[in-house]
Amino acid sequence: MPRFAANLTMLFTELPMRERFAAAAEAGFKGVEILFPYDIAAAEIYRSAVAAGLEMVLLNTPPPNWAGGPRGFAAVPGLEERFQRDFERSLRVAQALRARHIHVMAGVAEGPEALDTFRRNLAWAAERAPHASLTIEPINRTDMPGYFLSDFDLAAEIIEGIAAPNLGLQLDCYHARIITGDMTACWRKVAPLVRHIQIAGHPGRHEPDDGELDYPAFFAELDDWGYRGWVSAEYHPARHSLSGLGWLRRANDRATG
Numbered sequence: 001m002p003r004f005a006a007n008l009t010m011l012f013t014e015l016p017m018r019e020r021f022a023a024a025a026e027a028g029f030k031g032v033e034i035l036f037p038y039d040i041a042a043a044e045i046y047r048s049a050v051a052a053g054l055e056m057v058l059l060n061t062p063p064p065n066w067a068g069g070p071r072g073f074a075a076v077p078g079l080e081e082r083f084q085r086d087f088e089r090s091l092r093v094a095q096a097l098r099a100r101h102i103h104v105m106a107g108v109a110e111g112p113e114a115l116d117t118f119r120r121n122l123a124w125a126a127e128r129a130p131h132a133s134l135t136i137e138p139i140n141r142t143d144m145p146g147y148f149l150s151d152f153d154l155a156a157e158i159i160e161g162i163a164a165p166n167l168g169l170q171l172d173c174y175h176a177r178i179i180t181g182d183m184t185a186c187w188r189k190v191a192p193l194v195r196h197i198q199i200a201g202h203p204g205r206h207e208p209d210d211g212e213l214d215y216p217a218f219f220a221e222l223d224d225w226g227y228r229g230w231v232s233a234e235y236h237p238a239r240h241s242l243s244g245l246g247w248l249r250r251a252n253d254r255a256t257g
Contacts, residue, residue: 001255002222002231004248005031005057007198010234012241018044021052027245028252033058033232038089042096049097057230058101058135058170058196061090071139072105074125075118075148079107083121091129100230101133101196103170108146118148119158126164135195137170140178143205150179152190159193168195172234173213177202183213184221191225200235207235209247219251 006012006029012020017040024032032054037045049056061072061083073083087104094102104125106118125134138155139147149155152169159167171194176186183202187194201211208215222231237244 001251002197002219002227002229003030004251005029005033005055005230005232007035007232007234008032009035010236014241018048021048021054023241025052025054027242028248029054029233031055031057031230031232033230033234035060036062037093037097038062042093046097056097056099057232058103059090059094059097059099060103061105062086070107071144071147072107074104074121075106075109075114077109077113077117080117080121084124087125087128091132094132101135101170102129103135103137103196106136106148109148110146114148115154119162122158122167123162123164126162126167130164130166132166133195134164134167135170136167137172138175138179139172140175142178143175152176152180152186156190156193169193170196170198172198172200173208173215173218174198174200174202174205174235177213184218187218187221191227194227194229196229197222197227197231198234199231200233204238205235206238207244207247208233209250210238210244215247216251216254 006024008020012023015023037059073079090102136155138149138152141147141150155169169190173183177183180186199208201208202213
């Protein structure tokens with residue numbers, strides 16, 4: 001059974017950020033991710049994670065802020081210096097948090113120049129931080145209009161073209177369902193490139209036992225494939241965070257049973 005992490009940007013929001021770590025551990029998670037952990041001192045976040053016995057799994061390269069700012073700059077022509085500055089900041093925070101992955105966000109852009117910019121920025125980042133695990137993630141354009149990377153075939157082509165050992169794919173199952181129509185088939189096609197997985201129900205991006213995606217079967221398939229990465233719960237609870245964790249209890253029970 002996969003190792004599960006809680007996305008603390010979306011889960012346990014009934015609590016202050018520093019209290020969400022203990023709540024996640026008590027609920028049965030073994031790791032956590034925070035999309036943009038830049039408004040709290042990294043030392044405080046790290047202490048909270050260690051105290052709860054949790055591993056920091058992932059963070060995103062920073063936009064100006066979480067509440068409405070641009071979603072990255074890696075594919076935006078003319079903002080290469082901004083991207084490099086933001087990446088350096090993410091790298092410092094990731095090192096302080098001992099975070100496993102840095103998700104490099106492409107941002108809103110389109111066309112051949114944007115593709116070239118994205119490739120060059122990713123190659124630079126992979127060379128700049130060979131010790132860091134970097135991921136890119138296709139995101140559907142209904143939820144994030146204009147986002148450059150919205151195609152799994154293109155993501156695979158970019159990763160294989162750069163051929164850096166520290167650059168891989170982040171598979172968000174919710175986005176995969178919307179983009180491709182078949183989340184499981186998408187996983188099977190790109191599995192060798194996948195470094196990190198995120199889950200949510202579809203439709204609605206609520207709990208991963210709410211909707212049309214068969215996550216118990218998917219978790220079993222991950223075991224069959226020998227996937228050893230993290231699976232992060234990145235969803236908006238339909239009600240209270242704790243009341244929607246039956247899926248996690250059942251998954252952990254199957255793992256120990």
